[in-house]
Amino acid sequence: xxxxxxxxxxxxxxDAQTLAQLHRVxxxxxxxxxxxxxLHWGLLxxxxxxxxxxxxxxxxxxxxxxxxxxxxxxxxxxLLASIVASLVWRRxxxxxxxxxxxxxxxxxxxxxxxxxxxxxxxxxxxxxAALALLWTLLARSDVLWLVxxxxxxxxxGMWYGHMDLWDLLFRGRAMVxxxxxxxxxWLALALVPWLVSLVPWTRHRNGMAWWSHRVAxxxxxxxxxxxxxxxxxxxxxxGLAYPLSGLLIGAAMxxxxxxxxxxxxxxxxxxxxxxxxxxxxVARALFDSGDSVGSLFLFTxxxxxxxxxxxxxxxxxxxxxxxxxxxxxxxxx
Numbered sequence: 232x233x234x235x236x237x238x239x240x241x242x243x244x245x246d247a248q249t250l251a252q253l254h255r256v257x258x259x260x261x262x263x264x265x266x267x268x269x270l271h272w273g274l275l276x277x278x279x280x281x282x283x284x285x286x287x288x289x290x291x292x293x294x295x296x297x298x299x300x301x302x303x304x305x306x307x308x309x310l311l312a313s314i315v316a317s318l319v320w321r322r323x324x325x326x327x328x329x330x331x332x333x334x335x336x337x338x339x340x341x342x343x344x345x346x347x348x349x350x351x352x353x354x355x356x357x358x359x360a361a362l363a364l365l366w367t368l369l370a371r372s373d374v375l376w377l378v379x380x381x382x383x384x385x386x387x388g389m390w391y392g393h394m395d396l397w398d399l400l401f402r403g404r405a406m407v408x409x410x411x412x413x414x415x416x417w418l419a420l421a422l423v424p425w426l427v428s429l430v431p432w433t434r435h436r437n438g439m440a441w442w443s444h445r446v447a448x449x450x451x452x453x454x455x456x457x458x459x460x461x462x463x464x465x466x467x468x469x470g471l472a473y474p475l476s477g478l479l480i481g482a483a484m485x486x487x488x489x490x491x492x493x494x495x496x497x498x499x500x501x502x503x504x505x506x507x508x509x510x511x512x513v514a515r516a517l518f519d520s521g522d523s524v525g526s527l528f529l530f531t532x533x534x535x536x537x538x539x540x541x542x543x544x545x546x547x548x549x550x551x552x553x554x555x556x557x558x559x560x561x562x563x564x
Contacts, residue, residue, distance in 0.1 A: 275326035276374060283309075283333030290341065299345055306341055310334040317366070325372045332363045332378055353389035356382055368433045376424060376435075376443035383423075384450045387416050410458060410472050417451035418479060425492060441494060448483060448497050452504040455479050460511045480504045488548065495552055499545060506537050 286309050290302050313331035317324045336359050343355055360382045367375045391413050424444035427433045459476025480501060487497035513533045517526035 272325075275323050276329060279313075279326035279330040280333070283330045283337070286334060287337040290337070302341060303338075303345075306334060306338045310338060314366075317370075325370060325374055328366050328370050328372070328375055329378065331366065332375065335359060335363055336382070351389070353386045356386035356389060360386060368427070371433060371435050373435060373440040373442050376427070376440045377446055380420065380423070380443050380447045380450075383420055384447070387413070387420065387454075390416075407471050410462075411475065414455055414458060414472070414475060414479065417454045421447045421451040421483075423447060439492075441496075444492070445494070445496055445500065448487075449500050452480060452483060452500055456504045456507050459508060463511055463515055477508050480508055493552075495545075495549060498548065502541055502545060506541060510534060510537060 286306065290297075290306070310331055313327045313334055317327035317331065320327060339355050339359055339362075360379060363375075363379060363382070367379045421444075424440045424447060428435065428439045455476040459473040462470070462472035462476075483501040484498065484505060486492045487494055487501050510530075510533065514530055517530050517533075
């Protein structure tokens with residue numbers, strides 16, 4: 232619903248002029264030009280995604296029918312054409328760079344599989360992210376940052392698995408350094424959108440690329456929570472991952488509640504991770520007692536208490552943020 236309806240309805244007294252203004256706002260046709268612009272932009276992105284995916288699938292489907300050099304030149308030509316299109320076609324720049332990013336990944340994968348460079352999978356994704364970083368910075372698009380965050384997250388996950396996932400998760404005392412590095416890598420990824428917003432020539436037009444920030448934070452929270460919970464329940468654990476994950480989750484909640492990174496969606500994600508972290512500790516304490524039925528009952532009560540407290544607190548924060556937003560709009564007018 233249009234926010235102008237709320238502003239007009241909040242005026243008092245409700246005289247004839249106010250009611251007439253409210254009727255005009257309620258029956259206004261909206262902004263069809265804005266809808267058409269967003270629809271056109273979305274279709275360009277879908278077209279770029281389909282073109283790049285079609286190129287990669289075509290090469291895979293015709294693996295034996297075409298020569299190696301032809302496939303290499305085709306992918307390189309698609310990459311070059313996408314970059315040139317981004318330079319000369321202003322309205323389709325983001326779509327062209329999205330196509331270039333995907334084509335770059337296909338090119339690296341083709342080279343790695345064809346020439347057997349010996350590189351690990353995580354190195355491919357790390358190289359992909361490093362090469363695509365230049366135009367991602369210059370384009371200042373949340374869509375490209377979202378794709379870039381996904382590439383880096385895949386590289387971090389594959390690097391962690393490459394170091395023998397079983398040892399890292401279940402032999403934590405011997406792998407404490409690797410666990411700490413892994414969690415700090417996710418912290419660095421979560422901070423990338425904020426750091427980019429501090430640089431004027433890379434900053435998003437809205438000041439912050441919020442969707443990429445939320446996705447990066449969600450992935451980081453998931454990784455921290457997973458490693459922390461495993462560290463809590465495994466006997467041969469390091470004892471460091473669980474408190475460190477709690478510290479990182481608490482910091483994410485704090486910065487999402489106030490300050491430059493204040494965002495209700497991010498706060499909800501951090502609160503969900505905090506619930507999992509707390510309930511894991513409660514489960515560990517209860518089920519170690521030996522009374523499974525009583526422990527299950529108490530754990531259910533604790534879960535309901537956390538759920539009720541979380542919902543109540545988030546609703547209160549949402550009302551507070553709406554009030555702050557309304558006050559800021561009123562001061563601006």
